[in-house]
Amino acid sequence: MRLFVGLDVSSFDMKVCILNGEGEKLNAFTVTNDLPGATLLKELLLDCIGDQEVDVLKIGLESTSVYSFHPSMFLHHDEDLKVFGAKVFVMNPKQIANFKKSYSDMNKTDEIDAFIIADYLRFGRNQMSVVKESQYVALQQLTRSRYQLIRMMTKEKQHFLQHLSYKCNTFSQEVDSSVFGNAMMELFLEKYSLEELAHLPLEELAAFLQEKGKNRFGDPKCVATSIQKAVRSSYRLDKVVEDSMDVILGTSIEVIRTFQKQIKEIDKAIKKLMAGLTHTLESIPGIGPVFAAGIIAEIGQIDRFDDEAKVAKYAGLYWRKHQSGRFTAEDTSLSRNGNHYLRYYLVEAANSVRKQVPDYRDYYVKKYSEVPKHQHKRALVLTARKLVRLVDALLRSHQLFTPERGVKI
Template identity: 80%
Template sequence: MKLFVGLDVSSFDMKVCVLDQEGTTQDTWTVSNDLPGATMLKQRLLDLVEDTDIHTLKIGLESTSVYSFHPSMYLHHDQELKRYGAQVFVMNPKQIANFKKSYTEMNKTDEIDAFVIADYLRFGRNHMSIVKESQYVALQQLTRARYHLIKSVTREKQHFLQHLSFKCNTFSQEVDSSVFGHAMMELFLERYSLEELAQLPLEALAAFLQEKGRNRFPDPEEVAASIQRAVRSSYRLEKVVEDSLDVLLGSSIEIIRSHQKQIKEIDKTITRLMAGLTQTIQSIPGFGPVFSAGIIAEIGQIDRFEDETKIAKYAGLSWRKHQSGRFTAEDTSLSRQGNQYLRYYLVEAANSVRRQIPEYQEYYQKKYQEVPKHQHKRALVLTARKLVRLVDALLRNHQLFTPERGVKH
């Protein structure tokens, strides 16, 4: 006998619907979304399958952030359910929503949603469980938090540049040095007005940059001169406006530095966890522990995927096909679905790998030259798609990377 259990999970409760292989409803009930509720759910499932010849027991629920995490992990690891071969599937809500469209005139209620999830399982459309083991979950929390911090730093840098353009509109054109370097940021924190910077002796400004830049400027006098050229050619603002921009620049600097400090702490923890995890993709030049962690945390056990094409699709590194009759479009868009975290770490890793491995650099250059627009972005995404094949081979075959043959046992 086959049983399919659909769970519609919210922050408060879980609606349960159990179907057999014919689609007949065996039972429905509601439990709270907490440990006592999950325990009650498990016990009721055990009572249902007791003295029954069960050879398939599938439990499905939608991926709803933290709401689905705890019940899925609880049911996945329960030893009593495992005796009946229970499998837990956490599914993309979009897949369930699309499947539900096949039903006509169906209302939107939690009980009906639980039925649809169970019926989706019954039709066998689920190909893998994305319930991960504890070590992958721990890494995933860290790498996802790091991803959001990186995005926050990027946004804050954009705000910083906008404020800087208001204060000194020619700074970016005149000064050939990163505004996000330590010395430059210290200069902005001093809250000099444009007139003060224009009147500051060149030797004093150069000495300030050299001290704060820890003697890393090859020609501090030239950088100081370019700053003063930018200051003298920029529009002047009213003092009240300039003072407000100084406050905003200082605030952005503090936020950027705070986030960068947090990223470093997370990187240290990731490196520590990766040291105790057996994996092979870190042997790829340019990967390192952080990119490796970001990728394996989202992939989990490689056996969940049939082949590398499934991994690419899961990451959103796939292109939609557009075909009608004898016409097949050559220019198609990248799928906007998929795991954004896995896609981010694969693309970042590809950008690093292409600088280390000639084969990937040649492939990147080839794709870069194929189009006149969005060259870097397109070439990088295609390089990431190529990298998926290597990642899959190393993880699936437990092999290490070697430059001569790509992989080795």
Template identity: 65%
Template sequence: MKLFVGIDVSSQDMKACVMNLDGETLSSQTVENNLTGASYLRNQIVDIAQKNLIQEIQIGMEATSVYSWHPSMFFHEDESLKKFKTKVFTINPKLIKKFKESYTDLDKTDHIDAWIIADRLRFGRLRLSAVMQEQYIALQRLTRMRYHLVHNLTREKQYFLQHLFYKCSSFTAEVESSVFGNAMMELLLEKYSLDEISSMDIQELAHYLQEKGKNRFTDAECIAKSIQKAARSSYRLSKCVEDSIDLLLATSIESIRSITKQIKELDKAIRKLLDGIPNTLQSIPGIGPVYCAGILAEIGQIERFDNQASLAKYAGLTWSKHQSGKFQAEETNMIRSGNHYLRYYLVEAANSVQRLEPEFRAYYLKKYHEVPKHQHKRALVLTARKLVRLVDALLRNDQIYTPRRKVDK
């Protein structure tokens, strides 16, 4: 006998519905979303299970950001629930929404949602128990925060480039050096006007760049000349507007430096935590600690997935099929669902791997030249799909990557 518990989780409370194998509701109640409420609900579930001679319990809840994390971990780790072979599922809300559409006479209430979740569990075919081991969860918090910071850094750099165009409209066209280097940012922080930069002594400006750039410029004088050329050919701003732009540039520079420092600290923590998780992914050329950690953190135990196809679907690297009778659509769209964090790290890793691994490079180029539009994006996503098969094989078999041997003809 099985027992199905659907829980609708919010920041304040949890609505729970306990259902038996026949679809009969045995209990329906609301508890607070805290340790006290979860403990009370646990006791109620155990009591019902004992009275009904239950052998297995399935507990499900929607993946509602952070609100479902604590309850799912609590029920997953509880010793009294383990005696009933309890499985805990955090379910994609889209799956519950689609399932609910089959019921035409239901209202939208939290208790109904809990009932729907319990009934979805009873329906079955939820092969993935989404609760991962603690080390993967700890790693996931770090890698997702890094993902968040990287996107913030990209957005901040875009703002910076917009403000730089106001300040010096010809800078990116004339200066063949990264504007995000320390020397360039220090120069902009000095808040020189374009006329002041144009009238500077070349040797003095070159020495300033070399000092702030820690002697990394191969030809600092050439860079100094290009900066002066950009300053002379750029539009001029009024004093009022220029002061505002200088302030915005300084603010962006401080934000960029702060975020960059935070990412470096996260990378150190990720490497340290990754050392305690045995894996073979870093044996693939192009996959370092960060990409490896991002992939592992979202996958967790590879046993959670039936095969590489289910892993690809979880990552959203699957294309929908359109077929009717003898008709088979040639163009299909990639599914919009899936774990976007895992998809991000797989695609980024694929881009790195295809630069260093001949087999993946050849595959990428083949897909790149198959179409006239969106070549890089399409080829990269398909290469990421190919990488999924390799990741699944290495993790599932605990193997080290070995390139295919080329046979001389």
């Protein structure tokens, strides 16, 4: 007996459709999307099985953020369903939408969507199973939250730079030091007017920078000089406008520092979880516990993938072919599909690895010099694609990184 169960999940309920191997509908019903509803779903499914021998039992649902998480984990870990070899699959909604196009004149209803999901399973497409270990689930929530915090902090920094250009329009051009360093932040929090900064004794400004920068400036007097040069060459604002810019900059600094503090707390939690996981990714120079966690949390068990090409496609690190007749386009765009969290951590890891591993540095330089535009972005993504092969090999073999392995793969 072969059974295929499709679930269309919403925040309130789950539409269920059960098909046999011939595509006949054995049952269709609705349960609430909570623990009692999932328990009832399991009982009705077991009633459908009865005393029959089950060869295949697949349960599928679309990935719909938190709505699909709880039922998928409940069904996956249920001991009664494990007896029948139940496998739970969480699928990309785009795959289901494309599959549905093969059915003509079909309406859009939740009941029909549950049938489509069950039929998609019946046709034996390659589905991705849910993450099996609780550690991966916990790690994934942390790394995804960190990703969101990084994005919000980046946006806030852009907001800060925009208003800094109002207050001192040549600052970024003249000052060769990070605007977001502690010394610079403290300087902006002092709310000096441009006139006050311009007439501040150079030695006093240099001493301020050195103190707030914790003696990390090699030549604080040079930095102080560049700041005063920027101040003197910038446009002057009315006092009421300049005061408003000071308030905005001060508020923005506090927001940025809050994000930085939150990211540090998440990093601590990630490192603590990673200490309990056995893996070899951190043996790669440039990959620490955070980048390793972001990659492992999204991949889960590596045996979910047939090979490294499937991992790359899952991350969206592949390029669509554009061919018509004898024409094959040379300039093709990176796919917009895939797991953007995994893609982010792979690209960030690749950027770190290429600075420390000669093979990856040489590969990046080669790809950088091949094109006249988008050089860094293209070279970095291609380096990330190369890194996928190494990540896949290390996770499958449980071996430590060696330079020779990095060259051969």
